[in-house]
Amino acid sequence: MKWLIAQFRRRLVSILMLLAMAGIWQILSTIYTAEAVPGEPMVPGWQIVFSRTLLSLSDYWQGGLGVPSVAEGAPQSYLAALLSILDHSVDTIVRLYVGLLIGGLVGSLLGMAVSWSPWTRRIVDLPVQLLRTLPLLAMVPMFQLWFGIDFVGKIAFVGYGVGVIFFAGVVNAVKNVPQIYIDNARTLGASRLQIYRTVVMPAIFPEMRGTILLSLGIGWAAVLGAEYLGAQSGLGYVIIYSEQFAYLDRMFVVALIFVFYASISYAIFDRLSRRLLQWTPQAGRVVAHG
Amino acid sequence: MARAADGRDVIVASNLSRTFRRADRQMVTALDDVTFGIDRGQFVCLVGPSGCGKSTLLKLIAGLMLPSSGALEVEGESVTQPGPERGMVFQQDSVFPWLRVIDNVEYGLKCRGVGRAERRKSAEFYLERVGLSHVARAWPRELSGGMLKRVAVATVFANGANVLLLDEPFGAVDYVTKRNLHDVLLALWTEAGSTERRTVVFVTHDVDEALILADRILVMHSGRIVDDLAVTAPRPRTTDGLMEPTMVRHKHVLLAHLGLENLQGDAKAPTGGEGTEP
Ligand SMILES: Nc1ncnc2c1ncn2[C@@H]1O[C@H](COP(=O)(O)OP(=O)(O)O)[C@@H](O)[C@H]1O
Numbered sequence: 221m222k223w224l225i226a227q228f229r230r231r232l233v234s235i236l237m238l239l240a241m242a243g244i245w246q247i248l249s250t251i252y253t254a255e256a257v258p259g260e261p262m263v264p265g266w267q268i269v270f271s272r273t274l275l276s277l278s279d280y281w282q283g284g285l286g287v288p289s290v291a292e293g294a295p296q297s298y299l300a301a302l303l304s305i306l307d308h309s310v311d312t313i314v315r316l317y318v319g320l321l322i323g324g325l326v327g328s329l330l331g332m333a334v335s336w337s338p339w340t341r342r343i344v345d346l347p348v349q350l351l352r353t354l355p356l357l358a359m360v361p362m363f364q365l366w367f368g369i370d371f372v373g374k375i376a377f378v379g380y381g382v383g384v385i386f387f388a389g390v391v392n393a394v395k396n397v398p399q400i401y402i403d404n405a406r407t408l409g410a411s412r413l414q415i416y417r418t419v420v421m422p423a424i425f426p427e428m429r430g431t432i433l434l435s436l437g438i439g440w441a442a443v444l445g446a447e448y449l450g451a452q453s454g455l456g457y458v459i460i461y462s463e464q465f466a467y468l469d470r471m472f473v474v475a476l477i478f479v480f481y482a483s484i485s486y487a488i489f490d491r492l493s494r495r496l497l498q499w500t501p502q503a504g505r506v507v508a509h510g
Numbered sequence: 511m512a513r514a515a516d517g518r519d520v521i522v523a524s525n526l527s528r529t530f531r532r533a534d535r536q537m538v539t540a541l542d543d544v545t546f547g548i549d550r551g552q553f554v555c556l557v558g559p560s561g562c563g564k565s566t567l568l569k570l571i572a573g574l575m576l577p578s579s580g581a582l583e584v585e586g587e588s589v590t591q592p593g594p595e596r597g598m599v600f601q602q603d604s605v606f607p608w609l610r611v612i613d614n615v616e617y618g619l620k621c622r623g624v625g626r627a628e629r630r631k632s633a634e635f636y637l638e639r640v641g642l643s644h645v646a647r648a649w650p651r652e653l654s655g656g657m658l659k660r661v662a663v664a665t666v667f668a669n670g671a672n673v674l675l676l677d678e679p680f681g682a683v684d685y686v687t688k689r690n691l692h693d694v695l696l697a698l699w700t701e702a703g704s705t706e707r708r709t710v711v712f713v714t715h716d717v718d719e720a721l722i723l724a725d726r727i728l729v730m731h732s733g734r735i736v737d738d739l740a741v742t743a744p745r746p747r748t749t750d751g752l753m754e755p756t757m758v759r760h761k762h763v764l765l766a767h768l769g770l771e772n773l774q775g776d777a778k779a780p781t782g783g784e785g786t787e788p
């Protein structure tokens with residue numbers, strides 16, 4: 221309890237800011253009453269979002285678990301709405317993180333290959349640098365034709381979008397590893413593989429933090445982009461489906477769900493990386509007290 | 511000037527040269543046709559003004575770079591790459607900031623597959639010797655500059671190198687700490703017994719430091735070895751010992767080489783010097 225109060229006090233200003241943003245939205249919704257189509261306000265107020273809109277998400281529930289779907293003739297229900305949010309979220313999140321993992325791994329390995337030896341540099345550098353310049357969103361249709369509109373196509377697309385960012389980040393960060401640490405490891409008897417594992421990887425991590433955060437953002441954009449164009453499930457599918465009927469309020473709710481997930485993944489990553497970065501001089505730095 | 515190599519030498523350099531091509535396209539000769547041999551177990555100090563090629567020579571011995579011409583052998587084998595038998599303490603801080611102090615000291619042993627218990631024991635032993643047992647679990651960022659140097663020294667000793675290359679290791683350390691570090695270094699070096707002593711090449715531009723530490727002082731100037739002094743004063747070398755006539759003479763010679771003195775009185779003029787080398 222004490223801890224909760226302390227947390228609350230520490231975050232009081234942030235909480236107030238959040239409430240203020242929600243309040244402004246509400247005020248906007250009463251001032252600006254235009255509608256996209258009759259009955260669909262451009263700026264849906266919270267009273268609509270938390271009742272009609274939420275309930276309407278049960279339209280996207282495909283049935284199962286003993287909860288019948290709207291398509292089967294059942295009325296809209298909050299339970300079906302919740303299940304449908306979870307169901308579509310899981311699809312999107314799995315696509316996102318499998319893609320992130322594969323893209324991050326492949327991109328990092330290729331990035332390190334650039335500094336591994338003159339030969340690996342010659343083989344890897346130019347082709348990947350060229351791939352990197354391809355505009356991501358323009359590639360969505362091509363990926364669908366190449367890899368199909370199912371799981372593989374979306375994973376490949378997210379992996380590609382994230383991979384090229386990791387590649388650039390790693391290449392750049394490795395360049396900044398101080399020579400002294402590599403020399404030190406070599407004189408202590410480390411092999412090249414050991415140097416990459418025990419010197420290069422920890423040394424580039426602080427710089428890679430920014431890259432990883434960026435790739436989380438790009439990853440979300442990529443998975444939604446892939447879902448817009450041909451998916452039968454996922455949050456991107458819900459948005460595109462809503463757009464066809466100008467259901468602005470539903471899109472707004474899905475956007476809020478994104479914010480929620482993104483905040484969680486940023487928070488988790490922050491905690492993890494803080495643990496991994498205990499050694500940095502910046503750990504626990506404050507510019508001024510107060 | 512430097513004595514030519516003979517059979518007992520651990521390090522043998524023959525007509526060793528190294529040139530660099532600077533970014534402005536000028537060629538710099540950092541090491542110019544150097545020939546010398548260093549005995550097993552000797553504590554050799556390399557003295558000379560900055561830019562005279564000391565670090566270059568050390569990096570060549572370490573195998574961190576290759577000579578432009580000439581030959582360099584350690585333990586009878588040509589040096590082509592770094593190896594754990596040649597440990598180096600760098601002029602800059604080289605302690606890995608992402609490893610705790612004790613993990614730094616264990617690093618080389620771990621790389622070479624020494625078992626966990628054994629390497630921990632060795633690391634603890636050397637940390638204790640350099641007086642840092644109490645910060646074994648600390649992060650390097652929590653240590654002072656002098657403490658980091660001690661970690662680096664413990665690391666190369668724990669790694670079991672036969673040849674220790676120290677590049678101005680205590681250059682940026684305050685006087686008191688420096689004297690303490692000399693004691694630590696000499697204790698680690700002497701306790702092995704004169705037959706198993708490690709060979710040390712210690713770079714410095716501090717004349718007193720060289721006189722306290724060295725069996726032998728090689729003086730460098732513009733990429734050449736211009737003098738070779740045997741320092742036979744008994745150890746441990748006390749302040750009084752440094753005022754013995756032979757030591758004072760050595761000091762005059764060294765200062766003259768550094769261009770700080772013209773030799774007068776009973777001090778002998780330096781016999782080496784640029785251009786007079788045979
Ligand atoms: N990597 C390098 N590139 C170009 N010039 C270098 C390089 N390393 C050393 N030098 C030059 O070689 C000479 C000797 O340098 P160094 O061995 O570092 O001297 P010291 O350690 O005695 O101060 C200097 O003139 C320096 O500018």
Ligand SMILES: [Mg+2]
Binds near residue numbers: 564566
């Ligand atoms: Mg130097």
